[in-house]
Amino acid sequence: MTNQRTQAEIVRQSLKRRYRKERRFRLYGMTAIAVALLSLVVLFTDIIGKGYTGFIKTTMTLEVVLDGEQMYLEDPTDKDQISMADFQAPIIAALQRYFPEAQSRKDVRELSRLSGNYASNQIRDLLQAQPELLGSTQTLEFLVHDTVSVYVKHADNPAYSIRLSEQQQRWVDELVEQGVVTTSFNDVFFSRGDSREPSNAGILGAIVGSLLTMLVTLVIAFPTGVAAAVYLEEFAPQNKLTDFIEVNINNLAAVPSIIFGLLGLAVFIGVFGMPRSVPVLGGLVLALMTLPTIIISSRAAIKSVPPSIREAAEGIGASKMQVVLHHVIPLAMPGMMTGSIIGMAQALGETAPLLLIGMVAFIVEVPEGFFSSATVLPVQIYQWASSAEQGFVELASAGIMILLAFMISMNGLAIWLRKRLERRW
Template identity: 75%
Template sequence: MTNSTSQAEIVRQSLKRRYRKERRFRAYGIAAIAVALTALVVLFADIIGKGYTGFLKTTLTLEVTFDPELMYLEDPTDPAQLRNGDYLAPLIAALKKELPEVSGRRAERALKGLISSYAASDVKDLVAADPAIMGTTQRLTFLASDDVDVFAKHRDDASYSIKLTEQQQAWALTLLERGIIENSFNDVFFSNGDSRDPGHAGVLGAIVGSLLTMAVTLLLSFPIGVSAAIYLEEFAPQNRLTDFIEVNINNLAAVPSIIFGLLGLAVFINLFGMPRSVPVVGGLVLMLMTLPTIIISSRAAIKSVPPSIREAAQGIGASKMQVVLHHVLPLAMPGMLTGSIIGMAQALGETAPLLLIGMVAFIVDVPDGFFSSATVLPVQIFLWAGSPEQGFIERASAAIMVLLAFLISMNALAIWLRKRLERRW
């Protein structure tokens, strides 16, 4: 009796230890998830905290008189006069009307520091488009300078460096109180390419470049990857050569992306003489990087199709090709699409391979074709993040938010396709 009691006690103690280990393991798992979520929240809070102001622009709205004498522009239809006119003068004059205490050349030079360097070009474009505007007074809204932009958004934040002088800050505060300087949605950010002035820098060129590059990657990697997966899984004989190919495909999926950049530089640019910094070359490099992922995911999707489907099709007289094309491929396509979208999302966020093929160039114009000079969103973020101007740091964080929106959308699409098209057996 005593022996059976002691055995039961041993079992109870063993169960208690087992349950304690299980609770500890569960606590460790919950703690790990909590740490990961906390890090994710901190990351997103930092990006959003620095980047939301990148979606705002600072503008001045003034009554501007197009005085021919002040602008040295008696005949706006004369190309020589149009080229040599003073288009900043009417803007300075309009500002002096709002700040009558400004007098002297030194104060006027300080006043220029409130206006974007591109504002004069905007005035010139207005005159060139409509010469009849000369001699009239128009209410114009134009961008403020980068220093005023930082001051208007962060004047109460001591962590930001305000480069305006005390006099310029006083003028800016006066104009802010009168509603002449105001913040609004930054449509320029989504309608312009890159610029050396943060106020005129936008992501349109990088977005178009990314879309063109991804189009080349998808058009090449998806059919090649799916075809390779079908051959390896359904038609290739099981021998040493096939095993060697499979091992190398799995190894290529783990190769650092910069290696593919070196391969693209050596083959596509140095050997074939293709131009640098164009979407075609970028797409070819990312295609090489994405192919292993698509092949592996496509093979897994093909393996998930039950053998009974193949046997039933062969039983009614279908050939091997008909079995694959009419039965296996349609049933495996949801998994193939999911893997391809995830691979494309990975390619969209890559920077290192594109730096090596010259897509780090400063590109102002929006690309209009696959052979136009272009950059992509990750590289644009890399360029802006390395700039000392505070305005570029804001736009880098805003561009990160745009890139994250694309990545989240692509992953959400992959999840939706998987749930919508998957078959349960």
């Protein structure tokens, strides 16, 4: 009897230790999840805190007198006069009506730095398009200088005012009070390409470049990857050659992406002489990088199709090709699409291989085709983040938010397709 009690006590102690270990294991797991979620919260808070102002533009609205004598311009249709005219003078004169005390050369110079660097180009383009406006008074809206924009958007933080003199800060404060300087949604950010001035820079060129590059990647990688997976799973004989191919496909999936950039630089540019910084070249490089992922996921999807489907189709006289095309591929397609979308999302966020093939170029114009000079979202973000101006830091964070939105959408689409189309056997 005593022996039985001793054995029961040993079992209870063992169970207590086991339950304690299980509770600790659960605690470790919950702690890991909490740390991961906290890291995500910190990351998103930092990105959104720095990037939301990138979706806001700061403008000034002025009554500008297009005085030809002041601009040294008599004929807006004369290219020589246009090239020599002073289009900044009407803007300075419009600002001096608010600050008549600004008459010295130093004051005029500081006053001129309140408007953006492209404000004078706006007047030039207006007069070239409508020469009859010379001598008239027009109400025009200009983007302010980057330092002014940062100061207005962060008026409560003294750290953002260090690049403006005290006099410029006073002028800007008065213009804000009078409603001359205002903030609104930054449509420029979504309608233009890159620029040397943050307030005039946009992300449309990078978005179009990314879409063109991803289209080339999809057209090349998806059918090639699916065809390779079908052949390896359904038609290839099991021998040393196919084993060698399978091992190398798995190894390629783990190769650093920069290696594919070196391959593109050596083969596509060095051997075939393709132009740098075009979506076709970027799409080819990313297609090579994405192929292993698509092949592996497609093979897994094909393996998940029950053998009974093949046996039933063969039992009614279907050929091997008919079994694959009419039964196996349609049933495996949800898994293939899911893997392809995840691979495309990975390619969308790649930077290193595209840097090596020249897609780091400064691109002002929005690309018009697959052979136009272009950049992509990750590279554009990299360029802005490496700039010293505070305005570019805001744009980089805003660009990260857009890139994350694209990637979350693509992963969400993959999850939805898997839930919507998958079949359980």
